[in-house]
Amino acid sequence: MFKKSLIAVAAASMLTLTACGGTGSAAGTAGTDKITMGFAQVGAESGWRTANTKSVQESAKKAGVDLKFSDAQQKQENQIKAIRSYIQQKVDVIAFSPVVESGWDTVLKEAKTANIPVILTDRAVDSSDKTLYKTFLGSDFVEEGKKAGDWVVEDSKSASDTVNIVEIQGTTGSAPANDRKEGFEEAIKANPKLKIIASQSGDFTRSGGKQVMEAFLKNNPDIDVVFAHNDDEGLGAIEAIEAAGKVPGKDIKIVTIDAVKDGMTALSNGKINFIVECSPMLGDQLMDLAKKVLAGESVPERVVTEETTFTQEQAKQVLASRPY
Ligand code: GZL
Numbered sequence: 408m409f410k411k412s413l414i415a416v417a418a419a420s421m422l423t424l425t426a427c428g429g430t431g432s433a434a435g436t437a438g439t440d441k442i443t444m445g446f447a448q449v450g451a452e453s454g455w456r457t458a459n460t461k462s463v464q465e466s467a468k469k470a471g472v473d474l475k476f477s478d479a480q481q482k483q484e485n486q487i488k489a490i491r492s493y494i495q496q497k498v499d500v501i502a503f504s505p506v507v508e509s510g511w512d513t514v515l516k517e518a519k520t521a522n523i524p525v526i527l528t529d530r531a532v533d534s535s536d537k538t539l540y541k542t543f544l545g546s547d548f549v550e551e552g553k554k555a556g557d558w559v560v561e562d563s564k565s566a567s568d569t570v571n572i573v574e575i576q577g578t579t580g581s582a583p584a585n586d587r588k589e590g591f592e593e594a595i596k597a598n599p600k601l602k603i604i605a606s607q608s609g610d611f612t613r614s615g616g617k618q619v620m621e622a623f624l625k626n627n628p629d630i631d632v633v634f635a636h637n638d639d640e641g642l643g644a645i646e647a648i649e650a651a652g653k654v655p656g657k658d659i660k661i662v663t664i665d666a667v668k669d670g671m672t673a674l675s676n677g678k679i680n681f682i683v684e685c686s687p688m689l690g691d692q693l694m695d696l697a698k699k700v701l702a703g704e705s706v707p708e709r710v711v712t713e714e715t716t717f718t719q720e721q722a723k724q725v726l727a728s729r730p731y
Contacts, residue, residue, distance in 0.1 A: 443473040444697055445493025447503035449530075450481040452578075452611050453639040454667035458731035459504070459529060459687035466690025472697065481506055481578065481610070487514045494521045500697045504529035504545075507580035515539035524700045528693050531582045537708065541700045544692055544710040548586030551683045554716055555587070555662045556594025558681045559601060559632055562660065566600055570631045573623045574606035575616050575644060577636035583685075584608065587636050587664060604630075609640040616643025624651045635663045638670025638682065645678050656680055666717055668729055674722035682722070684714040687731060 444467065448460055460476075467474035475498060479485035483506050493501050494517055501523055505511055511532045518525050519539060527543040534540075563570045574591070577584035588606075595601040605623050609615030616635055623630060624647060633648075635641035641663035648655040655661055655678040663670055666684040673679045692710060699706050717725070 441471060441473045442500065442697060442701060443475065443496075443498045444694075445475045445477075445490070445496065445498040445501045447477050447479060447486045447489040447493070447501070449486070449504050449506045450478055452481055453613075453637055453665070454669055454731075455611075455637060455639075455665045455685065455687045458667060459689060461731070462688045462690035463502075463528075463693060464690070466694045469691075470694035470698070472694055479506060483507055483510060487511075490514050490518065494518055494523060497521070498523060499701055500524050500526065502526040502528050502693055502697065505532045505582070506530070506578065508533040508582050508585065509580065512536065512539065526693065526696055526700065528689050529687075542696055542706045542708055542710060544689055544696060544712070546583075546685050546712050546714060548583045548685075549590040549593075551583075551664050551685055551714075552587035552590025552592075553594045554590075554683045555634055555664060555681070556591040558662055558683075558716070559591075559634070560595055560598055562680070563598070563601060563632075566631075568600070570601050571604045571627065571629055572601060572632045572634055573620075573627065573630050574603055575609040575619050575633065575635040575640040576606060577608065577611045577640075579608045579610075581611075583611075583664075584636055591634055603634075609635070609643065611637050611639060613639040613643040613646075616640030617646045618643070620644035620647035621650075624648070624653075630659050633659060633661045635661065637685075638663045638665040638667050638673075638679075641679055642669055642673060645673060666714075666729075667731060668726075671717065671722045671726050671729055674717060674719055675726050677719055680719065682717045684716060686712050686714050 477489035512534050525540040527540050529545045531543050607619045609619045633644050641661050645655040648659050660680045662681045664683045664685050666682045674682050
């Protein structure tokens with residue numbers, strides 16, 4: 408109905424009708440000019456994802472956007488199914504966080520043919536056709552990996568011999584996993600003492616991080632640092648390190664990315680040594696971008712979220728006030 412109300416306004420005030428994206432008569436909002444958004448979420452794999460879902464749902468409510476929400480349980484085929492369902496329902500706009508970077512062109516072309524704009528949030532796609540989505544709102548994952556690597560370089564300055572690093576990667580094929588690895592390797596490459604002796608995906612989950620760390624500990628007697636692509640994997644690694652009779656944060660240092668409550672608690676307790684923030688609070692910006700796109704306003708191709716880093720001391724100071 409969003410489009411019909413816009414036509415009424417245009418007819419009344421002889422305005423030039425601006426593109427409004429969807430075919431308009433969004434099911435579920437008949438008779439209203441509410442925007443209907445179809446959101447295809449990755450899953451519920453981590454504390455970050457839970458906070459991101461909460462942010463999107465609360466922001467939609469605040470913005471008066473009718474949100475249709477799906478959880479793909481980290482399966483690309485489920486996200487594609489959800490996007491197709493939103494196209495069938497003729498929503499006004501589609502937003503999603505692509506679980507992996509590749510394999511989206513076909514379904515995004517279907518959305519474009521249906522004249523439904525798509526907004527990427529959180530993760531990117533590797534499509535060369537930039538007309539398949541209006542904008543990409545999310546973190547700079549290469550920068551996040553670099554910040555983690557810079558900390559290891561600084562912390563290892565006084566090391567006399569090789570520093571053995573193990574890497575627990577995020578979901579295979581996902582933009583954060585690919586880019587965080589790239590940034591971390593870029594940061595440490597100039598220092599020959601720093602060696603990544605093992606690298607494996609923990610799929611951004613706590614259980615995945617624990618299983619991978621157990622294997623690393625079994626096969627590598629002398630691990631100095633863990634670089635985990637998110638807090639949940641780092642928390643799983645802590646369980647494995649303690650079960651092996653070692654002290655996390657001291658015998659084996661841990662650097663992670665996200666800064667969710669459980670990660671920041673471990674950081675303030677000294678079990679994690681450094682955390683790079685990756686903000687899940689994308690909801691307000693997403694709703695604002697959707698409204699601009701549907702009003703035919705131009706939006707930047709890329710919107711990078713602001714984020715910082717935390718030491719153990721800083722975590723102690725801010726823990727009580729962290730929003731997620
Ligand atoms: C990053 C996001 C990642 C988080 C993980 O923006 O896609 O996915 O770092 C989450 O915690 O599972």
